[in-house]
Amino acid sequence: MMRRRTTLLTGCTALALALGTTACGGGGPVSAGGGDKALDGQTVTVAGVWSGSEQKNFQKVLDAFSAKTGAKTQFTSTGDNVSTVVGSKIEGGNAPDVVMVPQVGVLQQFAKKGWLEPLSATAQKSVDAGFAPVWKKYGSVDGTLYGLYFKAAHKSTVWYSPDALAQAGVKPPKTYDEMLKAGHTVSDSGLAAFSVAGQDGWTLTDWFENVYLSQAGPEKYDALAAHKLKWTDASVVEALTTLGKLFKDKQLVAGGQKEALNTDFPGSVEKVFGPQPKAGMVYEGDFVAGVAHDQFQKTIGKDADFFPFPAVGGGKAPVVSGGDAAVVLKDGKNAKAGMKLLEYLATPEAAAVWAKAGGFLSPNRKLDLAAYGDDVTRATAKSLVGAGDSVRFDMSDQAPAAFGGTKGAGEWKLLQDFLRDPSDPKGTAAKLESAAAKAYQD
Numbered sequence: 001m002m003r004r005r006t007t008l009l010t011g012c013t014a015l016a017l018a019l020g021t022t023a024c025g026g027g028g029p030v031s032a033g034g035g036d037k038a039l040d041g042q043t044v045t046v047a048g049v050w051s052g053s054e055q056k057n058f059q060k061v062l063d064a065f066s067a068k069t070g071a072k073t074q075f076t077s078t079g080d081n082v083s084t085v086v087g088s089k090i091e092g093g094n095a096p097d098v099v100m101v102p103q104v105g106v107l108q109q110f111a112k113k114g115w116l117e118p119l120s121a122t123a124q125k126s127v128d129a130g131f132a133p134v135w136k137k138y139g140s141v142d143g144t145l146y147g148l149y150f151k152a153a154h155k156s157t158v159w160y161s162p163d164a165l166a167q168a169g170v171k172p173p174k175t176y177d178e179m180l181k182a183g184h185t186v187s188d189s190g191l192a193a194f195s196v197a198g199q200d201g202w203t204l205t206d207w208f209e210n211v212y213l214s215q216a217g218p219e220k221y222d223a224l225a226a227h228k229l230k231w232t233d234a235s236v237v238e239a240l241t242t243l244g245k246l247f248k249d250k251q252l253v254a255g256g257q258k259e260a261l262n263t264d265f266p267g268s269v270e271k272v273f274g275p276q277p278k279a280g281m282v283y284e285g286d287f288v289a290g291v292a293h294d295q296f297q298k299t300i301g302k303d304a305d306f307f308p309f310p311a312v313g314g315g316k317a318p319v320v321s322g323g324d325a326a327v328v329l330k331d332g333k334n335a336k337a338g339m340k341l342l343e344y345l346a347t348p349e350a351a352a353v354w355a356k357a358g359g360f361l362s363p364n365r366k367l368d369l370a371a372y373g374d375d376v377t378r379a380t381a382k383s384l385v386g387a388g389d390s391v392r393f394d395m396s397d398q399a400p401a402a403f404g405g406t407k408g409a410g411e412w413k414l415l416q417d418f419l420r421d422p423s424d425p426k427g428t429a430a431k432l433e434s435a436a437a438k439a440y441q442d
Contacts, residue, residue: 037070042337044073047086048100048324051077052266053294054287057357058100064353065344071337080202082106083401086329090115095331097338100324101147103397103405104138107325111141117328119145120339126346130366134389139325147325150345151354152363154286154380155206155320155394156309161272162302164191164280172307176214176242179310183252186280192254194246195279197268198261198419201412203284205396205404206320208415210283212239213392214315225395227440231433237425242312244422254279257419266291273298283309285322286380290359300358301376319387322394323363355381403439410435 044065050058055077062073076096078085083106089095101107110116119127124145127136131149139147158179165171165182168189173179183193197203213221216235223229224236250256254271255263255278263271271278273292282288288306292298311317326345328338344350348371351362355371365385372378396404396411403410411432418428 039337039340040070042071042334044071044098044334044337044341045076045096045332046073046098046100046341047076047078047082047089047096049078049080049082049102050075050100050324051079053290053359057290057354057359060357061345061350061353062341064350065341068344069340071340073341080200080405080407083109083405086110090329090331093331095329095333097329097332097334098341099327099329100150101327102322102324103399103401104325104393105397105399105404106401107139107147107327108141109401110327110329111144111146115329115331116146117330117335117339119148120343123148123339123343123346126343130346130348130364132363132365132385132388134391134393135323135363138323138393147327148342148346149323149325149363150351151324152361152384153322153394154361154384155284155322156210156318157286157288157306157380158281158283158309159269159272159288159292159304159306160281161277162305164189164272164277168280173310175310176211176312180246180249180252183281187251191277192279193252193281195254195263195268195271195282196247196260196419197263197265197282197284198257198416199264199267201407201416202396202405203265203268204415204419205411206285206394207243207283208239209320209392209395210309210318211242211312212236212395213318213320214309214312215239215242217315218392221392221395225393225398227399227436231436232426232429236429236432240418240422240425240428244418244425247419247422257421261416261420266295270296273304286361286377287359289377293358300374305376319391320394321384321391322397399436400439400442402442403436410439 066073086099135149136145139145139149164186168186170182170185173182186193220229220235246252253260268282269288269291272282273296289300292304293300298304308317326342328335328342332338348364348367351364351367352371354360355362356373358373361381361384363384369378369382372381414428414431
């Protein structure tokens with residue numbers, strides 16, 4: 001979901017990043033040339049979490065599909081609870097044809113309920129040719145490919161105001177401890193260090209995942225993501241303890257914990273890049289650039305920049321990614337036309353439309369990097385497709401929706417509770433394990 005430079009753009013290459021992509025099946029190919037308007041008079045309904053500038057930019061992609069095929073499109077924003085909204089629409093006999101799914105766990109849930117069409121041969125061919133295998137892995141359930149990863153997110157980026165860091169005499173840090181030290185220096189110069197979007201629980205899972213991947217390592221990360229390792233493990237308690245030190249430090253968190261819990265993701269970006277800055281840095285994915293540019297007219301690379309999320313302790317710098325996968329619902333009124341939309345989304349032509357608009361990364365290695373509108377995004381995209389299978393997918397997105405993807409429940413709520421009171425990491429770990437055990441069992 002919304003769910004993205006150090007002055008050294010070369011830092012982007014250190015952000016080894018990759019996601020795999022997939023698609024869904026059930027129809028012939030979308031014509032590759034000017035389009036034969038084969039879908040004239042047909043309507044494709046699409047649902048997804050996007051709103052604001054993301055919805056507006058995705059609509060440009062849908063409009064390009066319409067121009068090519070003659071189909072009309074209707075997009076509905078589901079909000080964060082995509083699983084609940086889509087489930088109720090299916091039960092009510094009003095299922096959309098295509099859903100842009102922001103969590104691997106939700107994609108798996110939909111597939112196991114028998115709701116999804118496998119990708120067509122045409123879409124699968126595009127995936128095999130254009131995407132790293134990891135994308136196919138995350139779009140597949142029990143060996144069948146259901147999801148096409150159209151939009152990727154680089155979730156190991158810390159965004160900052162170059163002016164704020166320059167005024168404090170701070171350079172982008174290389175380690176987590178250096179980052180906290182730099183944060184205190186920024187705070188001493190008059191701005192809080194970090195704007196934290198605690199009102200949106202998903203941002204807190206991203207904080208945890210970067211700390212955990214770096215501190216505990218990839219093997220434990222994979223085990224915890226699959227719930228083969230319990231959340232009561234000492235490595236989880238250690239990561240929560242590390243995160244808690246930041247959360248409870250009022251010099252580091254703009255407005256303290258209470259204000260953080262009342263700040264949503266767009267609000268957190270505004271506190272750094274808006275007309276009245278309250279913080280020097282905001283941690284989140286590469287999509288921060290889209291908000292900073294579209295809503296606050298910041299020039300990316302000049303007025304807004306990022307550094308890689310730094311290494312924690314003796315670990316390696318983390319590389320966490322995420323993405324939105326397009327799937328076709330069997331119960332949609334026009335699943336065949338929906339599959340043709342997926343076949344279109346699998347092409348570099350479709351990705352180029354949003355790449356030009358900004359706030360977007362494509363895992364499709366066939367997309368010409370020149371399609372991106374600025375050097376910073378171009379370098380980030382290059383690292384994404386160049387990293388192949390070396391990335392770790394967002395952990396909460398791999399979990400069942402009840403644990404990793406539901407507002408006011410599971411991991412989202414428990415980490416909000418932890419932000420409110422970070423004094424008991426062990427107790428929080430126990431609550432996380434209890435919620436995870438129930439969700440994975442269900």
